[in-house]
Amino acid sequence: MAPHNPAQRDLLLDAAETVAAREGVARLTFDAVAAEAGVSKGGLLHYFSSKEQLIEAMVQRSADGWRNCFMTGYAEAPEGPGRMLRGILNHCCMDARNWTDGLRRSYSAIFAALAQNSELVQPMRDVYDELYGLIRNDGLPDHVAEIVMAAIDGLWFYWVMRLRPVDQEALDRLRCTLERIVALAVEKPETFDVQITTPPPSADA
Structure with a gap:
């Protein structure tokens, strides 16, 4: 069996993302992806033996891209409290032109x-676990990091879902x-500092 070509594999994943974003996950078939x-x-089939394997590879690539984004931001940010959050804001939330249709498509x-399983x-959950591990050791109150x-x-979710546009002004404000x-x-x-209080039981309780 011929070895996998990374460039060809990326081309196939691009095609799968395009089909999923344009036609919906129900039409994400091998025939549709191959045609695209x-x-x-x-x-x-030489690269992906099942639909689940194809989708898992799509998720893994998206997760790797997100990890690369926030770790690059972390490396670029000066040391000190809030380094992870400062890195994300400066690297990932600076230029709206980086929020491309291709990036949105990848999250399909x-x-x-x-929809499938x-x-x-899990690859994206793992990346978020890594991110929040860094944030918990970022030297800020935990709830501040969670709010940020x-x-x-x-903002990312409603942009990906096309619920609201994100332009440079909106990104700058945030x-x-x-x-x-x-x-x-x-x-x-x-x-x-936050004091969490438990509300009294209602009269109907």
Whole structure:
């Protein structure tokens, strides 16, 4: 059997993402992907022996891309508290032109995985575990880091889902606001002390 060609494998994954994004996961078939890629079905089967294997590879590639994004940001950010969050904001949330249709299309893999078998999303779960491990050791109050990441993930989600557009102005507003929150959490962490109280039981309880 001929060895796998990484460039050809990426071409096939591109085709699978295109089919899933354009036609929906129900139409993500080997025939459709092979036609989109301009290869024979046998050529596709040489790389992926099942639909689940194809979707898992799509998810893994998306997960690797996200890991590369936040780890590059982490490496570029100055050391100190909030380094991981500062890195994500500066590297991943700086330029709206980097939020491309191809990047949005790559996340069709996640929806394909959820529709096919939720266990196939595990590579992305693993990457988020890595990310949150770094954030927990980032020197900021835990709930501050959670709020900042929830805001970033929220913006990302409604962009991927085409619920709202994300332009440079929107991205700048979010980034600048979150940068101020991180800076304040570094300088005055006591500002974010939270007392969690349990509401009294309702009269109907």
